[in-house]
Amino acid sequence: MKEMNSKLLYAITGASALAAAGSCGVKDAPKEPQKPLNIVYIMCDDHSYQTISAYDNRFIETPNIDRLADEGARFTNSFVANSLSGPSRACMLTGKHSHKNGFTNNEHGIFDGSQQTLPKLLREGGYQTAMIGKWHLVSEPTGFDYWDILTGQGDYYNPVFIRNGEQIVREGYSTNVVTDVALDWLENRDPDKPFCLFLHHKAPHRSWMPDTCDLRLYDDIEYPLPDNFYDDYEGRVAGANQELGIVKDMNLIYDLKMADKENEFHTPDNVSLENYGRSLYRRDLKPGDEIIPGRMNAEQQAAWDAYYDPIIEQFKKDIASGELSGDKLSEWKYQRYMHDYCRVIHSVDRNVGRVYDYLKEHGLLDNTVIVYTSDQGFFMGEHGYFDKRYMYEESFRTPLIVRMPGGKPVKAAKARTPVYGPDTYGHRPNDIDEFVQNIDYAPTILDIAGLPIPEDIQGESFLPLLRGEKPEKVQTSEGKGWRRSLYYHYYEYPAEHAVRRHYGVRTERYSLMHFYNDIDEWELFDLKEDPMEMHNIYGAPGTEKVTEELRKELVRLQTLYDDPIAEKNGF
Numbered sequence: 001m002k003e004m005n006s007k008l009l010y011a012i013t014g015a016s017a018l019a020a021a022g023s024c025g026v027k028d029a030p031k032e033p034q035k036p037l038n039i040v041y042i043m044c045d046d047h048s049y050q051t052i053s054a055y056d057n058r059f060i061e062t063p064n065i066d067r068l069a070d071e072g073a074r075f076t077n078s079f080v081a082n083s084l085s086g087p088s089r090a091c092m093l094t095g096k097h098s099h100k101n102g103f104t105n106n107e108h109g110i111f112d113g114s115q116q117t118l119p120k121l122l123r124e125g126g127y128q129t130a131m132i133g134k135w136h137l138v139s140e141p142t143g144f145d146y147w148d149i150l151t152g153q154g155d156y157y158n159p160v161f162i163r164n165g166e167q168i169v170r171e172g173y174s175t176n177v178v179t180d181v182a183l184d185w186l187e188n189r190d191p192d193k194p195f196c197l198f199l200h201h202k203a204p205h206r207s208w209m210p211d212t213c214d215l216r217l218y219d220d221i222e223y224p225l226p227d228n229f230y231d232d233y234e235g236r237v238a239g240a241n242q243e244l245g246i247v248k249d250m251n252l253i254y255d256l257k258m259a260d261k262e263n264e265f266h267t268p269d270n271v272s273l274e275n276y277g278r279s280l281y282r283r284d285l286k287p288g289d290e291i292i293p294g295r296m297n298a299e300q301q302a303a304w305d306a307y308y309d310p311i312i313e314q315f316k317k318d319i320a321s322g323e324l325s326g327d328k329l330s331e332w333k334y335q336r337y338m339h340d341y342c343r344v345i346h347s348v349d350r351n352v353g354r355v356y357d358y359l360k361e362h363g364l365l366d367n368t369v370i371v372y373t374s375d376q377g378f379f380m381g382e383h384g385y386f387d388k389r390y391m392y393e394e395s396f397r398t399p400l401i402v403r404m405p406g407g408k409p410v411k412a413a414k415a416r417t418p419v420y421g422p423d424t425y426g427h428r429p430n431d432i433d434e435f436v437q438n439i440d441y442a443p444t445i446l447d448i449a450g451l452p453i454p455e456d457i458q459g460e461s462f463l464p465l466l467r468g469e470k471p472e473k474v475q476t477s478e479g480k481g482w483r484r485s486l487y488y489h490y491y492e493y494p495a496e497h498a499v500r501r502h503y504g505v506r507t508e509r510y511s512l513m514h515f516y517n518d519i520d521e522w523e524l525f526d527l528k529e530d531p532m533e534m535h536n537i538y539g540a541p542g543t544e545k546v547t548e549e550l551r552k553e554l555v556r557l558q559t560l561y562d563d564p565i566a567e568k569n570g571f
Helices: 063-070 085-094 118-124 174-188 298-321 326-361 438-449 544-560 564-568
Strands: 038-044 073-075 128-134 146-150 160-163 166-169 195-200 368-374 400-403 486-490 502-506 510-515 521-526
Touching: 038 326, 038 438, 063 326, 063 368, 063 400, 085 118, 085 438, 118 128, 118 195, 118 438, 128 174, 146 174, 174 195, 174 326, 326 368, 368 438, 486 544, 502 544, 510 544, 521 544, 544 564
Parallel strands: 038 195, 038 368, 128 146, 128 195
Antiparallel strands: 073 400, 146 160, 160 166, 368 400, 486 502, 502 510, 510 521
């Protein structure tokens, strides 16, 4: 794959080589420059592919995101390297796995902004760069001409931003406000320079708080329960020992908003947790009329209470009467979760439409690449889970849609090799089925910009795939050809949700993962026969050969990516 850059047809994309990549070694330089392309990179936090109707129409319609897929390419095998927000963002910015960029987990991670990053390389190449919305990497952004980021995880209502180092509060709903700031930057940028805009939404991160205008949206919908919602985790010790179960771990107050106003001043050690209930999403209840950053203003609070008060009252009655208990309570929690999550996605889709319309109205669609993705996948009740972290498919996979300039759908190559995965996709002529990973975003964007790709970047440009080329799947230890497998490594334990550390390899048919540290468990799934990953066949008679091949492939990837864990494998 590293040899491909010398063969790419840059005239097709109108890409431009504007500068060298500094003192580091680079892959083959691009050819003669032409008019450079702009890039708008839109990324949400925890947006599952299951809740984009271009992928799966069981839950919600997302017409604006779907339009990008209709006019561009839908990647059906897009994955992350570490399914956790901060580490995933670091992989995107650097084009390197977590052990190489240094940001392995949210609990103790601080991103080293002095290292080589995509925005720095773009700026060196003559691009103007902006980072707007959720950053979540602790250190201040570097390499951007303009940055305007949410603090920490960000707030859904009246969020606090840090604008080039200055803290400010902006009234409104986060998804709308982030889009407002992004469009304002586009309006006031230097029109004589190409740009790369990183537009990162907080949504739909926990605790899924809808815009007030969407509170009653989908009230009449009952969402289908996943077939494995009541998973008993037989044969999967690591899958059973976690704290991300909707039934046992989803909090009625924090997650599902059942905070009784009568109890909101309880002490911090109150087991009902009412003390952190409504204070998370209502305006300050102390004397005075000031708006506390991240809290609702009076109008927002009134709309919120008008919707939730009757639901809370009915909930209390149903709990007291025993109407809500057992499976009924479990499924009630699932429905509340899904309703709020999909309402938040509806706002995201609406704002994607605002960005598209702006680009169209200002004549930018024919010279701008639009990317839509998420920092990782998310469980929508599969295995009874919410959240992410696992190498299981719903968490490991992430949506990826790319609209190239002019809106001409990719004509994918014929005679594809099947890659087993979700069966809800259906096949489209503009699908790209090859394995891609979020370490590929940086080299791809550099490639689109016509800029050199540094040798130490571990990802590969998938621009050839966007042109309809069909690279051979003959990846060697030198990295030639397109990848035949994926490497994953999750580090954050002990920590929130208690998912054990693990690494693994995913091929077209199989997924092998090793849970380690305070546990030594292997899980192997045949994704052709068991796409929902319910039956761990590791150690089962007849799997010896495939297990040996997968372990060898795992070692090959750990060696290729220089992961220190390879020395501790013991096999």
